[in-house]
Amino acid sequence: MATGIEAAGLVLGAIPLILASLQFYAEGISVTKRYWKYKEEVNTLLKDLSAECSMCINSINMLLIGVVSQKDMVEFLNDPQGARWKDEKFDRKLRARLRTSYDPYLWSIRSMVTTVEKFKEQLKLDRTGKPQFSEKTLFKEHYKRLKFSLKRSDYKELMDRLRRANESLDRLTNQTAYLETHQRELQSVPNFRTIKERAESFYSALRTGWNCPCQAHHTVSLRLEARMDDILSDEDDDEHQHTMRDPFHVLFQYNNQHITTICPPNTARPWCWEEADVRVEYEQERHGPMAACSGHPSKGVRFAKQNMKKAVQAALETHPNLQPIKNLCAAISELQKPQRDVCFSLLASEIAKQKYGVHIYPTKQMPPDTDTWSISSLRTILDDAEFARRDRLKLAVTLASSVLQLHETPWLDQSWGKDSIFFVKRPGTTVYDQPFVSQHFSQNVPTATPDMPTSMRCIIRNQPLYALGVALIELWYGKPLLELHKAEDGPKDTGNIQTDLMTEFSTADRLVEELYSEAGGKYGDAVRRCIRCDFDRRSRSLGDVQFQKDVYRGVVAQLKENYEFMFNTSCSHR
Incomplete structure (x- = not known):
């Protein structure tokens, strides 16, 4: 018996044949003139059936949206009884879309299959669904021979x-x-604000955690993750009580290329790379015997601690080898020894009177071959043959979610892009689904990011979202936006910030329309909303809760659904 999707194909294939046959019979009646008494009845039947068929085709087309990709839709509809309609994966998608309505749908569509077959029988069509003769002038002879019905009343039941x-x-x-x-409108939105606050708190703690005389650059790389399921919705009340299911994952890097001349030549690095998980947790009010601990200087690095005695005991039982440390650099250096079962806790004075505790848990096993590790930016791997479209579109979901998590934090600049996203190359492999953003900590004053020209703000109305839109275009095509430039977009590489930015926008805006035919509606909509900040809302700030919900539902969720549809798999939400 035909599946739900196959039955829809049978109906779509049979309907045009029945209509064409009725039209052929109507024209045969006009030629012979003898059967003109049936002309009006056949034409009325033709009109009624045509209306019902149009309605049926529209319903089936609507059901196919989300089941068949937009780029495959034309091919699907042009061959309604082809082999692709028998592919079980499409019926699984249809079943998933209809859920409890699948069985009633199956009854309806199979009833239609039976009905159109009855139509073909009464019209005496051949096995291919066409009239058994092709010459209209011979209508009279074949009508007498085949005895097909021309009365409208004979088709009333059908x-x-x-x-x-x-x-x-x-x-x-x-x-x-x-x-x-x-359901999309009511879809629960993760509390990105809580993630953002914890990311900011971690950065603030790191700013005061490098009390070392080595004069080297210390780099901390934060892994970007979708985090769409690991935290309570922002519609819940007490945001401070929210705990992230998964910690931040970070890499620490010691870079002695920047050691100043006051250090001895050929200074050896005390450590190279280190890996850790970081939990940033809300610190409860400090009262009673533990309150005195909060009066200690918070600058630097100290043991992980909790405010209540039971929590302290639990921590000590879990980590019996805790040792006091002076600074994060020295502490990481000590991790090169076999004993690594420790937990560092950072509390920076900037963190609103110890609102959050920052707990760093190094990996139990020492990372291997760290001297051979290197980093590559998204720019350098865009055209890697191994960086498959599946990896690129999964990265698109992660980047979109990360913009909502890290906007207006030191981890993600307003004008971020392919040079802001990094991947770690370990011996023989690059993990494409583990992107990082990095921050450098040294005694040098950080370089300020140039502001976008004021005149461009009415065109690029949300810079982080625009940057996301550009990244989505580049991920789809596997090329930097500059390589997709056409002369009609304007002059490029002029050295004038405003001119070059306007040309870049023109390229991106042109590609928005092209993406619809190549990437489909969901991906195209997500890119359009980012590039044009097209959300039908006055506020354009990612700090606005309602605007943030619009971005999540109109961009992040759309990219996720597109990925899951294209690759028939769930998008992992680490």
Whole structure:
């Protein structure tokens, strides 16, 4: 028996044949003139059937949205009884989309299959669904031989059956579309604000954690993760009580290329790379016997501690080898020894009177071959043959979510881009699904990021989102935006910031329209909303909760659904 998707193909394939046959018979009646009494009945039947068929085709097309990709839709519809309609993966997607409505749909569509077959029988069509003769002038002879019905009343029962199935299919289709729309509107949005506050607190703690005389650059790289399921919704009340399911994962790097001349030549690095998980947790009010601890100087690095005695005991039982340390650099250096079962705790004075505790848990095993590790930016790996489209589109989801997590923090500049995203190359491999952003900590004053020209702010209305849109374009094509430039976009590489930025925007805006035909509606919509800041809302600040929800539902969720649809798999939400 035909599956739900295969039955839809059978109906779509049979309907045009029935309509064409009725039209052929109507023209045969006009030629012979003897059967003109049937002309009006056949034409009325043709009109009624045509209306029902149009309604049926529209319903099936609506159901196919989200089941068949936009780029495959034309090929699908042009071959409605082809082999692709029998592919079980499409029926699984249809079943997942309709859920409890799948069985009623199956009844309706199979009823339509039966009805159209009955139509073909009464019209005496051949096995291919076409009339058994091709010359209109011979209509009289073949009518007498085949004895097919021309009376409208003979088709009344079939039309009633088709109409009932059609109405049922129409209701199911519209209800499904309605529920999908409202489910997106009611979709719970992760509390990105809580993640953002913890990322800022971690950075603030790091700023005071390098009390070392080595004069080297210390780099901390934060792994970007989708984090769409690991935290309570921002619709819950007490945000300070939220705990992230998964910690931040970071890499520490010691770079002695920047050691100043006051150090001895050929100074050996005390350490190279180190890996750790970081938990940033809300510190409860400090009262009673533990309150005195909060009066200690918070600058630097000290043991992990909790405010209540039971928490302290639990921590000590879990980590019996805790030792006091003076600074983070020295502490990491000590990790090169076999004993690594420790936990560092940073509390920077900037963290609103110890609002958050920053707990660093180094990996239990020492990272191997760290001297051979290197980093590559997204720019350098865009055209890697091994950086497959599947990896690129999964990265698109992670980057989109990360913008909501890290906007307006030191971890992600307003004008971030492919030179801001890094991947660690370890011996023989690059892990493409583990992107990082980095911050350098040294005694030098950090270089300020140039501001976007004021005149461009009415065009690029949200810089981090625009940067995301550019990244999404580059990830789809596997090329930097500059390589996608056309002369019509304007002059490039002029050295004038405003001119070059305007040209870049023109290129991106042009590609928005092209992406719809190549990448499909969901990906195209996500890119359009980012490039044009097209959210139908006055506020354009990612700090605005409602605008943030719009971005999540209109960009992040769309990219996730697109990825899962294209590769028939769940998008991992580390």
